[in-house]
Amino acid sequence: xxWELIQESWPVLVGxxxxxxxxxxxxxxxxxxxxxxxxxxxxxxxKPLWGVAYGYVYIFRSTxxxxxxxxxxxxxxxxxxxxxxxxxxxxxxxxxxxxxLALTLNTAAYGSEIIRGGVQSVPWGExxxxxxxxxxxxxxxxxxIFPIAMxxxxxxxxxxxxxxxxxxxxxxxxxILEVTGEAKKIIAATxxxxxxxxxxxxxxxxxxxxxxxxxxxxxxRLNPLHETAIKDVSAGADIH
Amino acid sequence: MKKLLTLAAIAAMAFAGAAQAADYxxxxxxxxxxxxxxxxxxxxxxxxxxELDLAADLCKRMGIECTVVEQAWDGIIPSLQAGKxxxxxxxxxxxxxRKKVITFSRSYAQTPASFVVGKSSKSAGFKxxxxxxxxxxxxxxxxxxxxxxxxxxxxxxxGVQTATTHENFLREHLGKNITIRTYDTxxxxxxxxxAGRVDAALASMSYWVPLLKTDKGxxxxxxxxxxxxxxFGHGVGAGIRKKDxxxxxxxxxxxxxxxxxxxxxxxxxxxxxxxxxxx
Numbered sequence: 001x002x003w004e005l006i007q008e009s010w011p012v013l014v015g016x017x018x019x020x021x022x023x024x025x026x027x028x029x030x031x032x033x034x035x036x037x038x039x040x041x042x043x044x045x046x047k048p049l050w051g052v053a054y055g056y057v058y059i060f061r062s063t064x065x066x067x068x069x070x071x072x073x074x075x076x077x078x079x080x081x082x083x084x085x086x087x088x089x090x091x092x093x094x095x096x097x098x099x100x101l102a103l104t105l106n107t108a109a110y111g112s113e114i115i116r117g118g119v120q121s122v123p124w125g126e127x128x129x130x131x132x133x134x135x136x137x138x139x140x141x142x143x144x145i146f147p148i149a150m151x152x153x154x155x156x157x158x159x160x161x162x163x164x165x166x167x168x169x170x171x172x173x174x175x176i177l178e179v180t181g182e183a184k185k186i187i188a189a190t191x192x193x194x195x196x197x198x199x200x201x202x203x204x205x206x207x208x209x210x211x212x213x214x215x216x217x218x219x220x221r222l223n224p225l226h227e228t229a230i231k232d233v234s235a236g237a238d239i240h
Numbered sequence: 241m242k243k244l245l246t247l248a249a250i251a252a253m254a255f256a257g258a259a260q261a262a263d264y265x266x267x268x269x270x271x272x273x274x275x276x277x278x279x280x281x282x283x284x285x286x287x288x289x290x291e292l293d294l295a296a297d298l299c300k301r302m303g304i305e306c307t308v309v310e311q312a313w314d315g316i317i318p319s320l321q322a323g324k325x326x327x328x329x330x331x332x333x334x335x336x337x338r339k340k341v342i343t344f345s346r347s348y349a350q351t352p353a354s355f356v357v358g359k360s361s362k363s364a365g366f367k368x369x370x371x372x373x374x375x376x377x378x379x380x381x382x383x384x385x386x387x388x389x390x391x392x393x394x395x396x397x398x399g400v401q402t403a404t405t406h407e408n409f410l411r412e413h414l415g416k417n418i419t420i421r422t423y424d425t426x427x428x429x430x431x432x433x434x435a436g437r438v439d440a441a442l443a444s445m446s447y448w449v450p451l452l453k454t455d456k457g458x459x460x461x462x463x464x465x466x467x468x469x470x471x472f473g474h475g476v477g478a479g480i481r482k483k484d485x486x487x488x489x490x491x492x493x494x495x496x497x498x499x500x501x502x503x504x505x506x507x508x509x510x511x512x513x514x515x516x517x518x519x
Binding site for chain 2: 078093177188
């Protein structure tokens with residue numbers, strides 16, 4: 001173990017954390033909005049809408065993210081003329097755009113399934129009750145279905161956030177110098193993979209520790225009743 | 241008594257020398273077999289290339305029987321140390337870092353580095369005052385050529401394979417004026433050069449010259465001066481264990497004679513399409 005190298009390298013790798021976070025945050029925010037739309041399409045009774053959403057989710061969940069990334073990055077390079085004609089090459093020319101696009105499309109596919117599960121788990125009684133007091137369809141969705149669905153989906157979505165933080169490492173394959181990219185660069189120059197990958201691994205571990213704690217806190221805030229209910233049950237168990 | 245000791249010492253040295261020379265009657269040479277046109281395999285799996293021809297020539301000059309073995313690049317220095325073979329002839333640049341671990345013969349090849357751009361690029365006609373610069377000492381001529389490069393490529397994106405002498409050059413001399421994008425393989429860099437994601441790429445002429453002749457390289461053109469020395473290292477030589485300095489010296493002598501009589505130039509022109517022999 002070369003401690004000197006570790007000491008020299010960790011500030012460089014920590015310096016790349018903002019890039020990793022920017023990739024993950026952009027993909028997660030845009031991807032979430034897209035995921036809600038796709039989830040609604042999949043829940044809709046409209047056959048073509050359902051079909052498009054089904055096909056989208058099927059394709060993006062069943063192919064490796066790395067393949068999607070390469071298709072978008074190197075694939076767009078092959079269709080440069082066409083993309084220039086429609087004015088999109090300015091965006092596709094940039095590795096950052098391609099990386100965020102691939103991560104976003106990917107997380108939207110997974111996220112939509114998590115949200116769909118959340119919506120389908122909303123108790124029918126709640127919906128009936130809302131209808132009974134005369135709520136409109138959109139009000140019903142905003143006030144009842146969406147909030148309950150989100151609470152149900154939260155643990156699953158927390159998983160997706162963790163997966164995305166790790167998936168940003170694939171951006172290193174298209175020249176982006178986020179944490180893994182910087183790590184690979186240092187390794188190529190020093191021939192010391194163990195030291196450098198241990199630092200990189202520790203950085204991801206720390207980032208995902210924060211994510212895990214954040215999601216747990218959000219869960220507690222959104223489900224205060226749920227927690228007291230559990231406490232009541234355990235208190236009851238004590239008595240018996 | 242003192243004389244006798246001296247005599248004994250001389251005799252011992254002569255004997256040791258003879259024993260060592262005898263050790264080098266038969267040696268094994270390692271090459272990578274995956275770095276065309278330096279060393280690679282033909283369709284039947286036979287090792288061919290510039291360095292295979294050169295090794296055969298050098299062994300004849302040294303009067304040694306050589307067997308060439310194949311070894312993956314990442315283990316090529318450790319296996320030399322472990323005694324699996326006695327010399328590396330595999331397009332290995334002589335760098336100070338490698339010199340800490342092994343010794344080298346004198347260089348047999350020196351391939352200048354060059355920029356390549358797309359034929360439709362504005363830089364396609366870029367030239368500096370000189371065709372070749374040696375960065376071992378940076379004087380007025382080299383400074384002027386580098387200033388020309390800064391003017392030509394300032395604000396642009398240049399791609400380079402990561403952890404190469406070429407990346408070192410870009411960081412050292414143009415780092416402040418350009419955006420450097422690093423690639424894990426040369427092939428990926430080529431794709432981005434074709435796509436126009438990088439404005440220029442920097443690599444060895446030994447790679448560019450054969451590539452530019454193929455279909456893949458038909459829209460690319462080499463521009464600017466050929467660059468050697470300084471950050472580009474001290475040429476390509478045979479890598480040998482430190483304790484076998486005598487073998488390294490034998491290689492150096494054979495290489496020198498092959499350079500002097502033009503054999504290395506001839507082989508280089510055959511395989512690279514230009515004279516990449518060391519001077």
